[in-house]
Amino acid sequence: MLSQRQLFLNHVAQTSDFPLQLEILSAKGVYLHGRKGKKYIDLISGIGVSNVGHRHLKVVNAINRQLRKYMHVMVYGEFVQSPQTRLAKALSDSLPEKLDNVFFVNSGSEAIEGALKLAKRHTGRTEIVSCFDAYHGSTHGALSIGGGESYKQNFRPLLPDIKQVYFGVEEELKKITSKTAAFVMETVQGEAGVKTACKQYFEAVRKRCNETGTLLILDEIQCGAGRTGKLWAFEHYGIVPDIMTIAKGVGGGMPIGAFISSQEIMSCLKNNPILGHITTFGGHPVCCAAALATLEAIQDDNLLDKVEAKAELIKTLLVHPKIKSIRNKGLMMAVEFGSFDTLKPIIDKAIENGVLTDWFLYCDSAMRIAPPLTITEKEIKKACKLILEVLD
Secondary structure (H helix, E strand, C coil), X not given: CCCHHHHHHHHCCCCCCCCCCCCEEEEEEXXXXXXXXXXXXXXXXXXXXXXXXXXXXXXXXXXXXXXXXXXXXXXXXXXXXXXXXXXXXXXXXXXXXXXXXXXXXXXXXXXXXHHHHHHHHHHCCCEEEEECCCCCCCCHHHHHHCCCHHHHHHHCCCCCCEEEECCCCHHHHXXXXXXXXXXXXXXXXXXXXXXXXXXXXXXXXXXXXXXXXXXXXXXXXXCCCCCCCCCCHHHHCCCCCXXXXXXXXXXXXXXXXXXXXXXXXXXXXXXXXXXXXXXXXXXXXXXXXXXXXXXXXXXXXXXXXXXXXXXXXXXXXXXXXXXXXXXXXXXXXXEECCCHHHHHHHHHHHXXXXXXXXXXXXXXXXXXXXXXXXXXXXXXXXXXXXXXXXXX
C-alpha cells in the first residue's frame, strides 16, 4: 500500500516542486503534531488563519452545535439562516456605522473579486489602482491587482485598466483620478514583508479618494481579526474604508471570507442584472458559526490586549548578529536576514527543531512570524530559544 506521502505526491495537485510534506496528525493551540511524537510550534498560524489557535474550544463547540442542526441548505442569499445573520450583525457591530452590510464568500480571493465587481458596478468606472508588492490572492482579478510580475507574466492578459502605485508614498496618490473606480490596498502589506505606512499617509489616501469619488477598498484578509492588536488594522489609522475584505483568521480554521460595505453601495448588486454577484457555499452555516465563535473568543479572552506585549517579547528575545531588523505591526512580524541564501537553511533547520516558520512571497529575505494570538509567554520563549539555537 502506498504511503500517505506518496498518495499526496501522486494525486494532490502541487503548488511547487518542493512542498514541505510535513504529515500532521493533529493540532491544538500553537502545536502541530506529526508522526513518531514529533511536534511543531506553529509560528505562522497556517498563514494567518489560526489567530485563536488550532481547535479553540469555543470554535469547536460552535461547529458541533451547528452540525447537529444543518449544514448547506440553499445557495447564499435566499434563506434566512441564523449563523449568517448573527455573524453579519457581530461584524457590523465591530465596525464603523457605514460598514453595515456583509456579503459572505469562501476565501480572501473571492472577497477581493466581489469587492472589485462592487466598486465597478457602483461607480460605473473601470479603472482600478492598486499597490506594487501587494498580495490580494491568486484568482484572475486578484492577481491582476497584485504585485510580483513574476507571478503574473505567464497568465497575461489579465484585467485591463489597472494602475499601480508605491505603497506609503503620498505623491503617488495623484494617479487616483475621477476615472478610478477603486483604490485597493492592504492596510498592512503582508507578502511584501510586513510593510506599514504612517497615519498621515492613510489620511491622504482617504482625502484623495473623497476628492475623486473613488471607493477605498482596504484588504484586511491577513492583517485583520486581531493580528495587529486591533480587531481591524485600519483602526490604527483613524480612517474608514468604503469597502473592506476579510478572510483567513476570521474563521478560526474554517474557510470563510466576506466583503463589507454600506447597504447603499451593496444594493447595486441586486439589480441590472439581478443576482449581480452570487455564490453557492458563501456563508456556509458551519463556517459562520465558527467565525462568530472566533470573534467572541478574541473579545472574551482579551487577546487584543496582549498582542503588543507578546510582539515586544519576541523582538527582545530574537537578538542575534544574523538578524538585521524586525518589522512588525502587532503579531504580524518579519525578521530580516538580508538574503534568501541566509534565510532558507535557517527555516529548514528550525522546522527540523520543531518550529514552523517560512518567508514571504515578495520578500524572501525575511522570516515570517505570526503565531496564534493565544501563544503564551512560555511558548514564545521556547520558540525563540529554538530559533536562536539554529542561528548559533
